[in-house]
Amino acid sequence: NAGVTQTxxxxxxxxxxxxxxxxxxxxxxxxxxxxxxxxxxxLRLIYYSASEGTTDxxxxxxxxxxxxxxxxxxxxRLESAAPSQTSVYFCASSSTIWGSGNTIYFGEGSWLxxx
Amino acid sequence: KQEVTQIPAALSVPExxxxxxxxxxxxxxxxxxxxxxxxxxxxxxxxxxxxxSQREQTSGRLNASLDKSSGRSTLYIAASQPGxxxxxxxxxxxxxxxxxxxxxxxxxxTVNP
Numbered sequence: 702n703a704g705v706t707q708t709x710x711x712x713x714x715x716x717x718x719x720x721x722x723x724x725x726x727x728x729x730x731x732x733x734x735x736x737x738x739x740x741x742x743x744l745r746l747i748y749y750s751a752s753e754g755t756t757d758x759x760x761x762x763x764x765x766x767x768x769x770x771x772x773x774x775x776x777x778r779l780e781s782a783a784p785s786q787t788s789v790y791f792c793a794s795s796s797t798i799w800g801s802g803n804t805i806y807f808g809e810g811s812w813l814x815x816x
Numbered sequence: 817k818q819e820v821t822q823i824p825a826a827l828s829v830p831e832x833x834x835x836x837x838x839x840x841x842x843x844x845x846x847x848x849x850x851x852x853x854x855x856x857x858x859x860x861x862x863x864x865x866x867x868x869s870q871r872e873q874t875s876g877r878l879n880a881s882l883d884k885s886s887g888r889s890t891l892y893i894a895a896s897q898p899g900x901x902x903x904x905x906x907x908x909x910x911x912x913x914x915x916x917x918x919x920x921x922x923x924x925x926t927v928n929p
Contacts, residue, residue: 804850
């Protein structure tokens with residue numbers, strides 16, 4: 702079972718370059734999320750999509766844009782990469798954002814270094 | 817604003833020991849609390865989800881409890897094994913901001929053979 706798939710797994714960017722992280726889930730989930738994980742900071746929500754056709758800002762959205770391409774796919778774009786965006790990025794999905802019984806599933810992560 | 821704290825930050829135990837990991841949160845108005853495991857260089861794997869109406873959940877050697885009124889959860893691991901070595905994170909889904917899971921910073925567990 703694929704679950705949540707992210708690409709690429711590793712990427713090195715120069716400051717000012719742009720790139721898109723791709724994410725797809727095969728669990729027919731309505732809600733998808735992008736998190737970043739930094740040492741000492743834990744996981745922080747960048748953007749989320751409660752359902753197809755909607756996106757909203759999370760805790761740390763500056764410098765990022767997202768697209769919910771369809772129900773399966775949710776991409777994260779860095780328009781002009783900065784060293785502060787060096788991080789591990791995780792895509793996740795859940796059945797919905799509401800309710801108490803929803804487990805959230807994570808992808809394997811994308812390691813991004815901006816030099 | 818919901819805050820989640822995990823103590824200790826790191827724990828080293830000999831194989832076979834029973835152990836408890838702690839998670840505390842500041843706002844008791846939650847939908848659920850979830851425990852995750854993260855291996856180095858990997859994503860997060862959900863271990864147990866406790867709904868706000870539940871007191872505990874069990875899966876194999878793992879047992880998680882929830883005390884909403886005191887803002888605490890514990891993850892009990894019985895008969896620990898070297899394969900249990902990983903970072904364990906708890907996350908809370910608050911009723912006020914249900915789209916957002918608030919994570920603790922994790923407890924890094926090492927089980928020595």
